Amino acid sequence: MRIYTRNGTLYVDLRAEGLGRTSTGLKDTPYNRRIVESEYADYRPAKDFGYFARMYLRNKEIEVKPSSFQKYARIVSSVCAKFGDMPIGDIKVSNLSKWLDSLDVSPKTERDYHTVLRGIFQEAVYDDEITDNPAKKLRKPKLKKPEIEPFTPSEMERIIATADGWFKNLVMLGFYTGMRTGEIAGLKWDDIDFNAKTIHVRRTRRKGMNGDTKTDGSRRIIPILPSLEPALRNQYGLTGLRNGYVFMKDGKPLPDTLRLNESEWKSTLRRAGVPYRRMYNMRHTFIVTMLNSGHYPVMTIAKWVGHTSPQMIFNCYAKHVKSELINADFDPFGDDFGTLLAQSG
Known part of the structure; x- marks a missing residue:
């Protein structure tokens, strides 16, 4: 973080934290500088869903065989298209549930989405970004047991x-x-x-x-x-x-x-x-x-x-x-x- 002056007004530069520059609206005085420094002293920008999705995918690439990794990568891409830019702490169970209900996929595939979502949010839990994994509260779709049909x-x-x-x-x-x-x-x-x-x-x-x-x-x-x-x-x-x-x-x-x-x-x-x-x-x-x-x-x-x-x-x-x-x-x-x-x- 960097505090600087433009036309007598205090600005905060947060580009190093992955954000932009913003005006405080305060005049550049010693008192106002102390206020801004105090407010931003413990500032830590919220990490978005995409950050933890990438972390999850990197771990999966090591853990699973290539064919399985391709499946995980496809699902992560789909999920990130919806939630990627959102701060992960802002995503609620209702957001996930509503989106999953909109998918035209089989119960088995939806369960695969549940698995990936749980894994991504768990990475955020491990990183102390969130304290609770909302994906664990999702209701899993019921699977119809496939009928075994051997040849006579x-x-x-x-x-x-x-x-x-x-x-x-x-x-x-x-x-x-x-x-x-x-x-x-x-x-x-x-x-x-x-x-x-x-x-x-x-x-x-x-x-x-x-x-x-x-x-x-x-x-x-x-x-x-x-x-x-x-x-x-x-x-x-x-x-x-x-x-x-x-x-x-x-x-x-x-x-x-x-x-x-x-x-x-x-x-x-x-x-x-x-x-x-x-x-x-x-x-x-x-x-x-x-x-x-x-x-x-x-x-x-x-x-x-x-x-x-x-x-x-x-x-x-x-x-x-x-x-x-x-x-x-x-x-x-x-x-x-x-x-x-x-x-x-």
């Missing part, structure tokens, strides 16, 4: 029989391992051990970038079932000598599987006469098939698909489960699927 054994067989070439091999991998679609896109030949008959899941791939798996438990080892091995060996003949990614298109690694959903997956389902469901539903199908085989403990299945506990399995798939027995050396897809795979190469 007949539908799975028709999809595999209809798919062509390398995409057939990818589909088999999805149905017979329960790998997430991003994990499939990020799979490399170094991750596959034909001698030990295992697949190491080490990364995920989205929008052309590799990232860490969803959770620490997602880094895992999956057995190569007998029904799957012919497909992997077939794929090795297509891309194995390049010693890179397992699945490639037009000579390049798959950026992710989102484009395949349009270019390959939907077409395959139409030709197979199977109602549309996402590629991700191959994962659901694997889990339900394993559970209904009655030969694998739930904890084993949970580890294979990257869950740290069986609770998620019970919560999501209970209504699809018919039985649960234990036998760790059983291929639930059976000889018919093995024959189908061998013929499909």
Whole structure:
């Protein structure tokens, strides 16, 4: 802060604090100078919402993988367009609630906004700019639990029989391992051990970038079932000598599987006469098939698909489960699927 005179009037220069210059309206006298100095002695300009939003985003860039950071950055940009220039202490719960109600987004996306808002205001709490986090008082929208729709054994067989070439091999991998679609896109030949008959899941791939798996438990080892091995060996003949990614298109690694959903997956389902469901539903199908085989403990299945506990399995798939027995050396897809795979190469 700097006090100066212009035409006999006292001015205060606050540009160093991020503000401008302002007239006090007082004549330049020793007494008035003492008044101005006293009033501004403890002056600390209020920091705006955007200041803490940038702080929040810098921390997130360190904490999360690039694909997640992009989501946070989009939300922060949207929130700052509304509140960025406002002093953060002036923003009330009612301001946030009214704005969130105006958004045309799904309940899940709105919850993401809640998470970001809570994080930004918490940065201001840590910095002693505010004492209370208004975003914590927002009412969260209720989420409708998504319906799990696995493919039936007949539908799975028709999809595999209809798919062509390398995409057939990818589909088999999805149905017979329960790998997430991003994990499939990020799979490399170094991750596959034909001698030990295992697949190491080490990364995920989205929008052309590799990232860490969803959770620490997602880094895992999956057995190569007998029904799957012919497909992997077939794929090795297509891309194995390049010693890179397992699945490639037009000579390049798959950026992710989102484009395949349009270019390959939907077409395959139409030709197979199977109602549309996402590629991700191959994962659901694997889990339900394993559970209904009655030969694998739930904890084993949970580890294979990257869950740290069986609770998620019970919560999501209970209504699809018919039985649960234990036998760790059983291929639930059976000889018919093995024959189908061998013929499909």
